[in-house]
Structure formats: C-alpha cells, structure tokens
Amino acid sequence: MEFSTRIIHEDNIKDGSGAVMSPIILSTTFERGQDGISYPGGFFYSRYDNPNRHSLEQKLAKMENGAGCVSFASGLAAATVVFQSLKTGDHIVLPDDTYFSIRTILDTMFSGFGLSYTLVDMTDLDALRKAIQPNTKLVWTETPSNPLIKVTDLAAVAAIAKEHNCFTVTDNTWATPYYTKPIEFGIDIVLHSTTKYLGGHSDILGGALIFGENNQRYEFIKACQKLGGAVPSPYDCWLLCRSLTTFVARMPIHSNNAMQLAAYLEAHPKIDRVLYPGLTSHPQHEVAARQMTNGFGGMLSILVKGDRATALQLADKLQLFTHATSLGGVESLIEHRKSIEGDLSPTPDNLLRISAGIEDVKDLINDFEQALLSI
Numbered sequence: 001m002e003f004s005t006r007i008i009h010e011d012n013i014k015d016g017s018g019a020v021m022s023p024i025i026l027s028t029t030f031e032r033g034q035d036g037i038s039y040p041g042g043f044f045y046s047r048y049d050n051p052n053r054h055s056l057e058q059k060l061a062k063m064e065n066g067a068g069c070v071s072f073a074s075g076l077a078a079a080t081v082v083f084q085s086l087k088t089g090d091h092i093v094l095p096d097d098t099y100f101s102i103r104t105i106l107d108t109m110f111s112g113f114g115l116s117y118t119l120v121d122m123t124d125l126d127a128l129r130k131a132i133q134p135n136t137k138l139v140w141t142e143t144p145s146n147p148l149i150k151v152t153d154l155a156a157v158a159a160i161a162k163e164h165n166c167f168t169v170t171d172n173t174w175a176t177p178y179y180t181k182p183i184e185f186g187i188d189i190v191l192h193s194t195t196k197y198l199g200g201h202s203d204i205l206g207g208a209l210i211f212g213e214n215n216q217r218y219e220f221i222k223a224c225q226k227l228g229g230a231v232p233s234p235y236d237c238w239l240l241c242r243s244l245t246t247f248v249a250r251m252p253i254h255s256n257n258a259m260q261l262a263a264y265l266e267a268h269p270k271i272d273r274v275l276y277p278g279l280t281s282h283p284q285h286e287v288a289a290r291q292m293t294n295g296f297g298g299m300l301s302i303l304v305k306g307d308r309a310t311a312l313q314l315a316d317k318l319q320l321f322t323h324a325t326s327l328g329g330v331e332s333l334i335e336h337r338k339s340i341e342g343d344l345s346p347t348p349d350n351l352l353r354i355s356a357g358i359e360d361v362k363d364l365i366n367d368f369e370q371a372l373l374s375i
C-alpha cells in the first residue's frame with residue numbers, strides 16, 4: 001500500500017473501547033508483570049517510550065522509507081543529538097546557508113567539545129570534495145536551503161561522503177517526504193523539524209531523526225533520547241499523528257500556491273529575483289526536477305528591487321501574509337530573514353522568505369498586487 005494509506009490505517013493505538021481514532025495516553029509509568037521484570041504492555045516509563053510516541057515514530061519511519069525513527073521535542077533537539085554522536089577532533093561539512101541555528105548550536109553549545117566545521121556551497125561538488133579533511137565525519141545537507149532555496153544533489157553528495165567514510169544527514173524539513181525521500185538517494189539520516197509541514201498548523205513544536213538503517217549511531221542516538229529526555233509529550237505526538245493523516249492532502253496545495261506566486265512575482269517589475277526550484281530560471285532547476293517528485297515545495301524567497309527598508313515595507317503592506325518566523329502551516333507567512341539572523345548573516349538585505357499556505361491562491365496574488373502598488 002502507498003504511504004498515504006498506511007499513515008491513516010497503521011500504527012494506531014487500540015484501547016479496547018472501540019474508539020476509531022487513537023487515544024492520548026498520558027500515564028508516565030506502566031504496570032510490571034508478575035515476575036517483576038517484564039512489562040506486558042511493552043512500555044515501562046514515558047521518557048523511555050510511550051504508546052503515542054511509538055505510533056508517531058513508526059509512522060515517520062514509513063513516510064521516509066527508513067528503518068527507524070527517534071523523535072524529539074524540537075528540530076534543534078534532534079540536531080543537537082546528531083552532534084553529540086561525534087567525538088572530539090571530528091570535523092563537519094555544513095552548507096554555507098544552513099539553517100542559521102545549526103551553526104549557532106555548534107558555536108555555543110559545542111564550543112568546548114573540540115568539533116570543527118567548514119561551510120561550503122553544497123551545489124558545488126568540487127568545493128565539497130576540497131572541504132573534506134581526514135577527520136571529517138559528517139556531511140550535512142539541507143535542500144531546498146534556507147533562505148537561498150539552493151537545491152543540493154543528494155545522490156552526488158551521498159556518494160562523495162561515502163568515498164570518504166563520512167555519514168550524511170539531510171535536513172528534509174522543507175522538501176518533506178512528499179517531494180523528496182533522502183534515504184532513497186543514499187543519505188544515512190533524515191532530520192525533521194516536525195514543527196513545520198509535518199505538523200502543518202503552526203501549533204506543535206517537534207523534531208525527528210529517521211535512519212536508513214538501525215546501526216550503532218541509531219542505537220547511540222536512541223540512548224541519548226531516552227537518557228537526555230528531550231522528548232515530545234504524548235499530547236504532541238498524538239497531535240502530530242493527527243496532522244500526518246492530512247499531510248498528502250495539504251502538500252499539493254502548498255506547492256501549487258508557491259508555484260503560482262513564484263510565476264506571478266517573477267514577472268512583476270518591482271521584484272528583482274524569485275528563488276523557487278520550480279522556475280526554469282532557478283540555477284538548480286534540473287537537479288530539482290530529477291530529485292523532487294509531486295512538485296517543488298511551498299517555500300520561495302524573493303529579492304525586492306530596493307533595500308532593506310523596501311523589503312520591510314512590502315512585508316508590512318501585505319494583509320494576508322503574516323510577518324512572522326517559521327513555515328509550513330496552513331496560513332501564509334512572510335519573513336525578513338536578515339532581521340532574524342543578524343548583521344553577520346550573509347542573507348541579502350532585500351530578501352523576503354515566503355511560506356505559501358493553503359489559502360486560495362487568487363487571494364494571495366491579489367494581496368501582493370495591492371502591497372506592491374503601495375511601495
């Protein structure tokens with residue numbers, strides 16, 4: 001069966017009441033068997049595992065064609081544990097426009113742990129080869145990237161990393177398994193901020209790692225989850241499982257809306273450039289067309305003709321697009337990334353990042369029409 005069917009019908013909790021949908025099981029502790037050692041229900045303490053988290057991890061592993069999944073309280077909690085699985089002296093290659101807080105984690109939380117990293121343009125495979133050192137253990141990718149919407153050729157990066165005995169992580173928060181399943185391209189671990197499209201309604205914070213195989217690193221990371229305890233609550237897991245049932249219904253609307261907005265904005269005289277993988281003008285359009293199925297995602301960035309003030313003015317004049325951080329919800333958002341990332345960020349001053357929601361696209365285009373008239 002296709003995953004859209006399996007997500008609805010498999011891995012649900014049956015509590016004997018006949019309830020059609022899964023209950024939320026809030027209990028932190030579970031009853032032992034008569035021998036004092038066994039746990040007949042399969043669970044013993046909620047930090048280690050609980051029925052709602054178990055359901056969620058099974059569903060997420062299936063969505064990404066993975067062997068196993070470890071879920072966390074946020075996307076960054078998931079990223080932190082990947083870095084914890086490295087050793088002092090290890091080196092990481094990161095994309096030059098990686099999600100900004102990934103770098104901040106390494107610079108602050110890991111500053112005393114002897115990890116180093118090099119930033120490269122992941123669309124330049126020669127630059128990647130040159131950046132790999134004898135002590136490089138991890139090659140990190142994020143595609144499409146944030147906020148420059150660069151598309152990485154995952155199969156090519158995975159092959160180069162394997163030649164050098166590095167493991168690979170793809171932050172698949174933006175492409176989601178609806179458009180790209182990185183494990184199928186040879187990537188070892190998929191990271192999600194489930195806060196975004198998987199949650200889909202801007203009301204759940206969460207993260208997950210999905211593994212191509214349940215190897216030693218999977219075992220270590222699973223142990224970090226149980227012992228470190230940065231876990232999602234049963235309620236978060238239940239709500240996310242609820243969101244996953246409508247995932248394949250929401251996603252085509254996000255990408256159709258993004259595609260139409262991109263085409264409209266690209267033709268507008270007050271817009272300098274539109275960065276969207278579905279446009280033939282996108283520098284990695286061919287890679288995207290090969291790697292992404294079902295569409296090109298719901299995220300685009302625009303470079304407004306003008307400066308920082310012009311970009312901020314446009315964001316302010318829009319009425320349907322809320323000027324707010326984050327993405328992947330049913331509502332459209334727009335954000336001036338440089339303001340968030342700070343003056344050290346390489347993000348252009350005139351860049352606005354758009355998360356296309358699932359509203360009627362005519363209304364979204366009309367909103368831009370009126371806002372662009374007034375700047």
Ligand SMILES: *Cc1c(COP(=O)(O)O)cnc(C)c1O
Binds near residue numbers: 075077146207
């Ligand atoms: C939001 C986001 C994260 C961080 O996830 P949180 O759930 O906010 O911790 C990581 N990567 C990408 C690409 C994101 O968009």
